[in-house]
Amino acid sequence: MSFLIRTKQKFSRFFKGLMKKKQMRVGIYGPPNAGKTTLSNRIVRDWTGDAVGPVSEIPHETRRARRKEGVTISDETGNSVTIDIVDTPGVTTKIDYKEFLEYGIEADEAIVRAREATEGVAEAMHWLREDIDGVIYMLDSTQDPFVQVNIMLIGIIESRDLPVIIVANKTDLPDAAPSRIKSAFPQHPVISISGLEGTNVEELYDKMIEYFG
Template identity: 60%
Template structure:
């Protein structure tokens, strides 16, 4: 191959990358403790070296939406630039006693419950400004919950592209097939956000569905 031809091909690839790259604002949704922030941290750190926020075993640790702009994912020859919004855990009811069960004092528990409730309202408002959703579910849990059904129904009503992430596939009781059976109408990728298992398949799916 001549040098000139090689330069032309490289230039063509560069032009395709620059003008073929799309930008999408993606929200990461799901019930409390499904691993949303762990996944957001994994994606952002893999592609930008940063992190989104802290994680905890206490439900509703993320009580405000956290946005990271300009995260570029390259997979399967496609490139997509994401503005990633990590949202608070979706819940139909937030009881301050949930927090007290983890050792928090009543006053602190009530404050957190109030913030978590406000966070859910904020997460719902964000749906108006998104191009797609990563819906994270704990694959060790029963997917047929009121929260999951409500969230999926809300996304479908808004006609938002939806990719289900069956998280925690590394745990013994994990069953991504149960989630697929519950919501067969949507694409699904099983991962371990904590360990990074199958994460490349998720990136390929993100580029495919949102790119």
């Protein structure tokens, strides 16, 4: 093969790479203990066999954004989307170290956790402003949606006009009322799931292909 032909092939591959569609970075956001890491792990396990991070009943267990790249989700008709999943810390306006004391954590460690969690929230919001291309906004369907919603987070999502899917989680619990979340967000698709049990995640996957593809 001549040098000229090889050079043309290299340039062809180069320009195809430039024209390739950017892989979306999808952030899973929501309040503490809404089930963000549980859902992140389920998505990643279902499609890669891997996991994102540990799950705990202790609030703010996720204190840094964690990313899994190149997760391809597909449906029975052959449609698919490849995305990076970003599991973020629970977004809240104030993190008090005393929250951790209730779970038997010593004061010194609780103070460290609170500081790390605060830094993690700031990091998550920075990602949302700069690096996130789509959002899965998780809410606990056993709780009042208006108490859980972070106005600043919603403001950033709307100002950047990001595609967003609302997830009403924890439908496996007896006091779940996902209809309240659907009523609160009529302008967005709302998918009711149990991230723990995997109930209705197929509908979520279909919506992710539609919204993030």
